[in-house]
Amino acid sequence: MNQITIKDLALKLGLSTSTISRALNDHPDINIQTKKLVNDLATKLEYEPNFMARNLQSKNSHQIGIIVPEIKHDFFSKAISGIEEVAYKNGFTVVVSQSNEDVEREKLNANSLYLNRIAGIIVSLSQTTKNVDHFKTLLSKGVKIVMFDRVAEGIDTYKVVVDDYQASYDAVKYLIGKGFKSIIHLAGPQTLLNCKNRYLGYKAAIEDSNIEFKEELVFYGGMHEDDGKMDIENLINNKIHFDAIFAVNDPVAIGASVVLKKNGLRVPEDVAIIGFSNNPITEYVSPSITTIDQPAYEMGKMSASILIALIRGEEMPTTSKNTKLEAKLILRESA
Amino acid sequence: MNQITIKDLALKLGLSTSTISRALNDHPDINIQTKKLVNDLATKLEYEPNFMARNLQSKNSHQIGIIVPEIKHDFFSKAISGIEEVAYKNGFTVVVSQSNEDVEREKLNANSLYLNRIAGIIVSLSQTTKNVDHFKTLLSKGVKIVMFDRVAEGIDTYKVVVDDYQASYDAVKYLIGKGFKSIIHLAGPQTLLNCKNRYLGYKAAIEDSNIEFKEELVFYGGMHEDDGKMDIENLINNKIHFDAIFAVNDPVAIGASVVLKKNGLRVPEDVAIIGFSNNPITEYVSPSITTIDQPAYEMGKMSASILIALIRGEEMPTTSKNTKLEAKLILRESA
DNA sequence: GTGAAAGCGCTAACAT
DNA sequence: ATGTTAGCGCTTTCAC
Numbered sequence: 001m002n003q004i005t006i007k008d009l010a011l012k013l014g015l016s017t018s019t020i021s022r023a024l025n026d027h028p029d030i031n032i033q034t035k036k037l038v039n040d041l042a043t044k045l046e047y048e049p050n051f052m053a054r055n056l057q058s059k060n061s062h063q064i065g066i067i068v069p070e071i072k073h074d075f076f077s078k079a080i081s082g083i084e085e086v087a088y089k090n091g092f093t094v095v096v097s098q099s100n101e102d103v104e105r106e107k108l109n110a111n112s113l114y115l116n117r118i119a120g121i122i123v124s125l126s127q128t129t130k131n132v133d134h135f136k137t138l139l140s141k142g143v144k145i146v147m148f149d150r151v152a153e154g155i156d157t158y159k160v161v162v163d164d165y166q167a168s169y170d171a172v173k174y175l176i177g178k179g180f181k182s183i184i185h186l187a188g189p190q191t192l193l194n195c196k197n198r199y200l201g202y203k204a205a206i207e208d209s210n211i212e213f214k215e216e217l218v219f220y221g222g223m224h225e226d227d228g229k230m231d232i233e234n235l236i237n238n239k240i241h242f243d244a245i246f247a248v249n250d251p252v253a254i255g256a257s258v259v260l261k262k263n264g265l266r267v268p269e270d271v272a273i274i275g276f277s278n279n280p281i282t283e284y285v286s287p288s289i290t291t292i293d294q295p296a297y298e299m300g301k302m303s304a305s306i307l308i309a310l311i312r313g314e315e316m317p318t319t320s321k322n323t324k325l326e327a328k329l330i331l332r333e334s335a
Numbered sequence: 336m337n338q339i340t341i342k343d344l345a346l347k348l349g350l351s352t353s354t355i356s357r358a359l360n361d362h363p364d365i366n367i368q369t370k371k372l373v374n375d376l377a378t379k380l381e382y383e384p385n386f387m388a389r390n391l392q393s394k395n396s397h398q399i400g401i402i403v404p405e406i407k408h409d410f411f412s413k414a415i416s417g418i419e420e421v422a423y424k425n426g427f428t429v430v431v432s433q434s435n436e437d438v439e440r441e442k443l444n445a446n447s448l449y450l451n452r453i454a455g456i457i458v459s460l461s462q463t464t465k466n467v468d469h470f471k472t473l474l475s476k477g478v479k480i481v482m483f484d485r486v487a488e489g490i491d492t493y494k495v496v497v498d499d500y501q502a503s504y505d506a507v508k509y510l511i512g513k514g515f516k517s518i519i520h521l522a523g524p525q526t527l528l529n530c531k532n533r534y535l536g537y538k539a540a541i542e543d544s545n546i547e548f549k550e551e552l553v554f555y556g557g558m559h560e561d562d563g564k565m566d567i568e569n570l571i572n573n574k575i576h577f578d579a580i581f582a583v584n585d586p587v588a589i590g591a592s593v594v595l596k597k598n599g600l601r602v603p604e605d606v607a608i609i610g611f612s613n614n615p616i617t618e619y620v621s622p623s624i625t626t627i628d629q630p631a632y633e634m635g636k637m638s639a640s641i642l643i644a645l646i647r648g649e650e651m652p653t654t655s656k657n658t659k660l661e662a663k664l665i666l667r668e669s670a
Numbered sequence: 671g672t673g674a675a676a677g678c679g680c681t682a683a684c685a686t
Numbered sequence: 687a688t689g690t691t692a693g694c695g696c697t698t699t700c701a702c
Contacts (some may be wrong), residue, residue, distance in 0.1 A: 053695035072412035096431040286621040388679035
């Protein structure tokens with residue numbers, strides 16, 4: 001573990017550490033021959049710069065912190081891959097942490113990243129995050145933050161989302177066009193802006209048609225499979241009539257589908273279903289689930305590009321603080 | 336971004352930085368009143384220690400690096416959660432990176448972790464990793480390494496696996512007991528020890544029964560869905576007879592299942608299938624896939640415990656360098 | 671073109 | 687119980 005340092009190189013070459021440092025960093029002042037000398041010895045001795053020392057000196061770490069609810073969700077793991085892609089290309093490494101849908105864990109993660117003097121944070125909020133004061137604090141301390149997908153209102157930072165409103169609007173319009181009349185919405189936490197927009201898109205689509213909007217047909221819950229199951233079980237037990245479901249995301253849609261089948265209801269003949277995110281599993285379940293594709297990988301890349309520009313104080317890749325990427329309806333068997 | 340440092344505290348309190356440092360770290364020598372004084376001011380001023388400086392000084396980072404093929408696989412994301420769990424409890428943070436099944440990327444990731452003076456590395460090898468010289472190099476530089484699931488032979492480090500041999504043996508014995516006679520094996524890269532053991536378990540189960548073992552019934556390929564598809568397509572095109580499949584993992588099993596269905600073959604009546612890993616998707620596909628459950632979360636926790644003990648030079652939680660956890664057959668519709 | 675010296679924030683041996 | 691000093695490995699002014 002005995003690391004070669006620039007001091008070692010300096011000693012062997014009879015030069016000063018500053019010359020070594022400059023040579024290694026290709027500083028214009030240094031004689032080209034000296035540079036060669038230094039670099040040759042460095043490779044020969046397998047010199048590896050100590051990033052910790054360099055970071056301490058330069059006061060920033062070239063590490064990007066990511067906080068997502070759960071990496072096991074296909075959407076998030078794809079987004080992370082996108083972030084990694086851009087990060088590596090720009091000489092940044094990536095630290096991933098999960099909030100497990102728990103605000104408290106989210107706070108801990110955020111703070112721990114900060115203590116490690118992370119260069120910036122890319123975050124997608126947990127379900128239980130009601131307010132984002134912990135991120136506002138970091139922001140005020142100068143930490144660069146980009147939010148994606150699960151973003152919050154009322155925090156002044158860059159955000160990368162999909163046009164949740166429009167995509168939801170289109171999906172529900174599609175259901176209406178197919179003749180469905182009692183379309184319920186299994187909604188997510190309205191503190192999350194994307195969930196709110198999905199709800200608003202649903203509402204607008206209904207109101208723009210000749211159907212009466214009923215708030216009683218909106219059921220607010222979580223974003224897991226169990227939430228979808230519970231909602232539909234309740235509806236069936238209470239004999240509430242509906243012929244289509246617009247779910248806030250795919251797990252909820254799948255949970256709903258499972259319960260419907262168990263109760264002898266046919267999908268889509270008796271009840272149609274549309275989910276959100278295009279999780280690969282939606283293609284495998286039977287019936288396969290109609291859903292909305294979010295460009296997860298692209299969202300990750302975009303978030304990273306923005307964050308890195310922010311860190312470097314460079315020109316931003318986007319004009320607006322709110323980047324909206326396109327999402328599109330993927331037709332399958334369930335609707 | 337102007338950080339409060341111990342120097343600031345020292346100045347305000349008229350004490351030396353060393354006293355502040357010791358007070359903050361609860362050093363026994365320090366007067367209890369002084370400690371209170373220091374800690375109170377620290378909280379008041381929102382002092383946050385600079386980990387980079389601390390790490391530079393102590394020459395280690397309290398960061399654990401993870402390298403997995405792809406985080407989107409349920410097995411790996413669960414394992415990562417397990418690692419995180421233990422890491423956080425012990426004051427370590429976690430840096431995740433993906434090799435994308437590419438050795439070259441794996442090498443880059445490993446080296447980048449090393450340059451960042453990571454405290455240790457937990458790795459599950461990529462499919463394309465034929466030799467592990469890059470890890471041997473790190474090992475010789477004193478980096479602590481733990482391998483899990485996709486481990487290699489011929490490298491002297493701690494490993495956490497499932498009893499792949501026994502689990503495979505049991506699965507194939509189960510198929511034989513059900514009366515299947517032409518059981519093929521869709522095998523993974525034999526450079527990965529777990530793949531090799533799954534193959535050996537398959538072979539032993541066959542040989543221990545009254546069935547002739549035929550190497551022609553073993554098909555070596557990758558670990559993705561497409562590999563399973565390709566193999567089965569070829570078999571069908573070449574009219575090779577088989578009545579059961581033991582696949583090296585779930586994606587391969589699912590790929591096989593899809594092609595069988597497409598060709599009008601019934602699962603399990605015409606061909607039975609058993610996968611490996613208990614990916615949640617195996618429960619959702621139709622027919623659901625019989626598979627072997629690996630305790631992913633536990634494996635992650637165990638790997639992290641071992642690595643941290645290794646880093647701290649503490650007593651090891653395991654007696655052997657090879658930890659084997661139990662895997663068990665989960666019966667579903669496909670076999 | 672190169673060197674000397676200071677400092678990033680923190681810790682720890684060695685005083686006192 | 688507290689202070690002084692040095693140093694972790696690197697970069698960067700300021701000299702020459």
